[in-house]
Amino acid sequence: MMAYYREDAKVLSGGMSLIPLMKLRFAAPATIVDLNQIQGLDYIEEAGGYLRIGCLARNRAIVRSELVRSRHPLMSSAAPTISDPVVRNRGTVVGNLTHADPQGDWATVMMCLDGEVVARSTEGERVIPVSQFITGPFSTTLMPNEIAVEVRVPGATNFGEYHKIERKVGDFATVAVGVALQQQGGSVSRVGIGLTGVGPSNIKCYDAERIVSGGGLNENTIQQAAQAAAADSSPRTDHRGSEEYKREMVAVFVRRSLHAAAGIRAA
């Protein structure tokens, strides 16, 4: 159907972003292709070394999934901060990613975890890293004839926290910081650090990640990583808070999560 309607159609999964956009007349699709009629797209499963989330898996299901909690606790930490519980009953992870709101939470989480979007069309299937999938505010590399059918995350991480300041439930993040780690003994084999709400789009903190993956977790690297993440942020003063406050909170949350991961009690 997407091959037939192309630009004239929009795909509907949870509808928690598309329908508000249509009300605002930011979107006025001639045709809506409702995926909810298709069985078997709401899976959350592990296969082929990936945690796979089907495009009809609701945020509600992520919050409650023991598999997600055991493989990527960052996702379980972030899911309850997405919108509110009633909206989470319908909204989906993949829908959130394809909507590509620059202040969206799932893109940050997926960048931390090296997530990939699986896009399918009548011509075949394509896998796109989330960091390349989102090209700007509300725009992605998804082609008009493609549907994002899955987001998948490789392997596992044994630590993850999503710290989000929001003025009230359902608001966009004033500041949010995601941290995910895979540690064994004293060494860190995988690390992801990402920011929401403190720049024109989601931010992946490559410098902070390098500091931790190169030097492991100790007081010195934790302080350096927190400063590097704060330097990566480019917040703006607005009704949610001042630039200085937001940048400081980035450092605080990176430090807090890395301390928690290292089992160090913050001074």
Add this chain to the structure above:
Amino acid sequence: MPEFRTVQCVVNDEPREAEIEPRLLLVHFIREVLGLTGTHLGCDTTSCGACTVLFDGLPVKSCTVLGVQADGHDIVTVEGLGSPSELSPVQEGFHEEHGLQCGFCTPGMMLTATGFLEENPNPTEEEIRWALSGNNCRCTGYMNIVKAVQWAAKKMATSGISARGARG
């Protein structure tokens, strides 16, 4: 000429069928086509929760669902709580604990509470507050709403009646 679609669904245990425009929101379908005006439209921006109904048992904001999406599904509105002769535990709780002032948010609050208590019949106060966090009340300060849900949970435990109330 607008194109019409047939929607067949079950609303408050009764099969309903209507021809509607695909762009019609579920809340308008419920209020204007089915004539069930107990469901309120508040903010129309997915924020306030006044329009909450149960969609296959789960609370959803009916201002952000298309009416045609109800095709083949089960909807419960405030009119579907309790029976003409007996309030549901949640309705009774709101009555007993004075869980409302102006009443505008109340249908949505009760549907969210009903869906929540069906899933978690013995919640803590904190769990109740988080469960209701997608529903706004501009009058009460939430204190009595939380008490109303606690009252309903207690009633469910002692009577064995479901949150939605005795049927039939």
